[in-house]
Amino acid sequence: MKNQILTVVAAIVFIMMGSSxxxxxxxxxxxxxxxxxNWDKFLGSSLGPDFDSLAQAATIGQVFSVVELDGENVIRISGEINGSLATPESFENYHLRLVFKWGETVYSRRNSGLLYHSFGDFGAAFGTWMPNIEFQMMHQNLGDTYLMLNTACETEVIYIEETGQFVYTPGADALIFGEHANG
Structure with a gap:
């Protein structure tokens, strides 16, 4: 995956809700x-060579904070460095509910992700993330799925020949995606 992912991380799991x-x-x-x-925090790689000084100056408290927005406390992620915010809890058989809003400051581009089914150590994937499955949260590109390192998933999709892409389609054949299997 790309090294310049401005990930508001193994979370925006933070603003999300999980349930049985x-x-x-x-x-x-x-x-x-x-x-x-109640969150694990990790500062990872720079957004790229033009952002090295920002990354070197970044602190956990400056990158991940709680602020008031429209009368309620919300999680703020500054975005000046790649980082991870992850719950130490484990979940299964869940639904996720997430609300997010882009901030005003853009360092390289509005690019984040909800990283789930994470395991292992922070930094294993691109110097920042655990191996995981990512729900892409990028300006004008919301919802793509990325598999980081040795992760896999089985998803109901159809293949669109014109674009060369698979599209999630409930009721379609379930195909396996991963390091050695892409549909």
Missing amino acids: CQREQEWNALFNGQDLS
Whole structure:
């Protein structure tokens, strides 16, 4: 994947909610609404050579913070360096609900991701992330799926010959995607 991913990370899992499919009405808020004390934080690689000085000056508290927006506390990620914000909890059989908003400052481009099914060590993928599956959150490119390192997924897709791309299509044949299998 590209080295210049401005990832508001293994999370925006932070603004998201997870739940057990068994009881849809009981959402488990991963963000406590106050602080980031229940999150693991990691500063990774620079956004590129033009941003090395920003990366060297970056601190965890400056990159990941809680601010008030429209009367409620939200997680703010500054975006001046690639980084990860991850819950140490494990989940299965869940639905994710996420609300996000782009900030005013753009360092290289508006590019982030919701990274899930993460495992292993921070920094394993491109000096910043754990191996994971990424839901792409990029300006004008929302929803692509990226598999980092030795991850795989089985997804219902159709292949569009004109574009050379697979498109998620509920009810279509499920194909396996990963390091050695791409549909």
